Amino acid sequence: MLRALLEPLAVPHRRLFNTWSRNLPDNLIELRDVDFSRGNRTIFRNLSLTIERGDVTAIMGPSGTGKTTLLQLITRQLTPDRGQVLVDGVDVATLSQAELYRLRQRFGVLFQNGALLTDMSVFENVAFPIREHTRLPDSLIRHVVLTKLHAVGLRGAAELMPAQLSGGMARRVALARAIAMDPDILLYDEPFVGLDPISMGVIVKLVGQISDALDITSVVVSHDVHDVSAVADYCYVIADGGVAAAGTPAELKAESTELVNQFMHGLPDGPVAFHYDAPDYREQLLGAEKD
Amino acid sequence: MAVLRDVWTTFLGFLQVLGAMCMFFGRLVRYTPQVVFKRFSLVVYQVYNAGALSLVVIMISGLFVGGVLGLLAYSSLERFNAEDTTGIFAGLGLVKGIGPVFTALLFAGRAGTALTSEIGLMKATDQLSAMEMMAVDPMRYVAVPRFLGGVVAMPLLTAIFTSIGLLGSHLVAVEQFGVDVGSYWQQMQNIMDMDDVYEGITKSVVFGVVASLVAVWEGYNSAPTAAGVGRATTRTVVVTSIAVLFFNYMITAIYI
Numbered sequence: 001m002l003r004a005l006l007e008p009l010a011v012p013h014r015r016l017f018n019t020w021s022r023n024l025p026d027n028l029i030e031l032r033d034v035d036f037s038r039g040n041r042t043i044f045r046n047l048s049l050t051i052e053r054g055d056v057t058a059i060m061g062p063s064g065t066g067k068t069t070l071l072q073l074i075t076r077q078l079t080p081d082r083g084q085v086l087v088d089g090v091d092v093a094t095l096s097q098a099e100l101y102r103l104r105q106r107f108g109v110l111f112q113n114g115a116l117l118t119d120m121s122v123f124e125n126v127a128f129p130i131r132e133h134t135r136l137p138d139s140l141i142r143h144v145v146l147t148k149l150h151a152v153g154l155r156g157a158a159e160l161m162p163a164q165l166s167g168g169m170a171r172r173v174a175l176a177r178a179i180a181m182d183p184d185i186l187l188y189d190e191p192f193v194g195l196d197p198i199s200m201g202v203i204v205k206l207v208g209q210i211s212d213a214l215d216i217t218s219v220v221v222s223h224d225v226h227d228v229s230a231v232a233d234y235c236y237v238i239a240d241g242g243v244a245a246a247g248t249p250a251e252l253k254a255e256s257t258e259l260v261n262q263f264m265h266g267l268p269d270g271p272v273a274f275h276y277d278a279p280d281y282r283e284q285l286l287g288a289e290k291d
Numbered sequence: 292m293a294v295l296r297d298v299w300t301t302f303l304g305f306l307q308v309l310g311a312m313c314m315f316f317g318r319l320v321r322y323t324p325q326v327v328f329k330r331f332s333l334v335v336y337q338v339y340n341a342g343a344l345s346l347v348v349i350m351i352s353g354l355f356v357g358g359v360l361g362l363l364a365y366s367s368l369e370r371f372n373a374e375d376t377t378g379i380f381a382g383l384g385l386v387k388g389i390g391p392v393f394t395a396l397l398f399a400g401r402a403g404t405a406l407t408s409e410i411g412l413m414k415a416t417d418q419l420s421a422m423e424m425m426a427v428d429p430m431r432y433v434a435v436p437r438f439l440g441g442v443v444a445m446p447l448l449t450a451i452f453t454s455i456g457l458l459g460s461h462l463v464a465v466e467q468f469g470v471d472v473g474s475y476w477q478q479m480q481n482i483m484d485m486d487d488v489y490e491g492i493t494k495s496v497v498f499g500v501v502a503s504l505v506a507v508w509e510g511y512n513s514a515p516t517a518a519g520v521g522r523a524t525t526r527t528v529v530v531t532s533i534a535v536l537f538f539n540y541m542i543t544a545i546y547i
């Protein structure tokens with residue numbers, strides 16, 4: 001009833017519903033003053049951002065700015081050099097392995113390449129987390145798995161092996177596996193990369209539908225501005241080790257900052273250089289001739 | 292001076308890897324009881340994978356190695372009119388040394404490389420990361436069952452290799468050169484005692500641990516690229532071979 005009343009409101013209703021009904025803080029994930037480096041290369045410097053409960057939050061930015069690294073920090077595949085990564089108010093760096101694995105049961109992660117277990121069928125891939133973490137009878141597992149596969153349109157492919165799937169199908173199976181345990185948080189790592197327009201459209205639709213239907217907090221890492229904007233409630237643009245801009249997709253499109261404008265509109269010229277740092281072109285070519 | 296520095300750096304690197312490998316081995320051992328009780332079917336499958344699927348190469352090799360041993364022993368002993376003792380040399384050689392060593396080397400080439408490349412590819416395609424994100428520890432699900440599979444399979448394969456080797460030696464000495472069948476087997480039984488068998492068993496167990504540890508370690512720590520997996524697979528064969536020959540010498544020295 002409350003959901004129905006909130007539906008017409010501009011604010012995402014899930015956030016209000018959750019906050020009012022369960023008295024939980026709005027911020028499900030929070031990064032506070034995070035520094036992270038790989039060798040001599042600084043990826044993040046003083047990065048702070050929050051991801052609100054129930055939202056679809058997009059993390060965007062040019063290639064190589066650390067979007068996937070950000071997901072790895074949230075799931076503690078990596079630990080920051082400085083600062084805190086809080087999930088539901090808990091600093092993930094302080095968790096023991098058992099606590100971390102309990103937390104990870106609340107996550108669903110869609111990897112860039114699907115990361116399906118190649119020696120298992122589609123059915124067994126989706127059943128894998130359920131078998132590992134529950135003692136449900138096989139008949140019930142079968143129902144759950146077929147339901148999840150039906151949700152991504154691949155119930156008919158249950159007996160296929162991962163090698164028999166196209167890229168888009170593999171991504172959808174991975175999505176079914178990611179939601180198999182009904183997670184609180186879904187992390188998508190470049191879900192639209194390398195897909196044909198039809199598969200991409202299906203995945204975009206699924207991201208929105210799953211988020212709404214299962215009341216999941218979603219974090220979508222992508223540089224596909226157009227498609228992410230269609231599903232995101234809130235966006236962050238990451239560049240130069242920090243947050244370059246944040247806001248709703250509409251706000252970001254209207255953003256006048258040179259970097260954000262270049263990124264959001266895909267302009268070839270701007271502060272983000274197309275060429276990787278290199279010595280002067282003419283000097284390098286002529287120098288080689290002289291040698 | 293620069294050479295000395297390089298040698299020292301290489302030595303320190305070797306110690307680092309050895310230390311990390313020992314810690315990895317410690318984790319494998321620590322998780323073993325849990326895996327045996329909770330994931331017994333995975334262990335059984337890996338025994339089949341490492342053991343049963345290596346049977347053909349082990350049996351064919353055992354037959355030829357035994358045959359060559361019979362040939363060499365007969366041709367040498369014949370000079371002293373002692374060809375009746377061919378069985379002793381074939382038996383002692385196969386049970387105490389050649390059986391376990393050859394089995395371990397063949398295991399490294401067939402099952403060890405398969406384990407390394409399988410785990411390496413799982414790593415390169417994010418399957419291990421996916422397991423971690425599903426709160427399933429890949430050490431318990433992937434590494435320990437494969438390690439135990441190798442440890443269990445090696446003594447069984449060694450026993451089969453040795454038995455087939457003795458048969459090969461018998462075929463050459465008895466069927467081809469006409470050594471008396473009674474003498475062949477009786478001399479072997481008279482000279483060999485249980486210590487010889489224990490030595491063979493000890494070696495096969497130690498080699499099983501070493502070969503499986505190296506294979507799983509290399510796969511688990513391979514660079515997540517095609518070349519990285521290839522290099523790890525090669526290292527598995529090289530490191531296992533050297534380690535097996537080293538431990539073979541050490542165990543032989545202990546038993547003498």
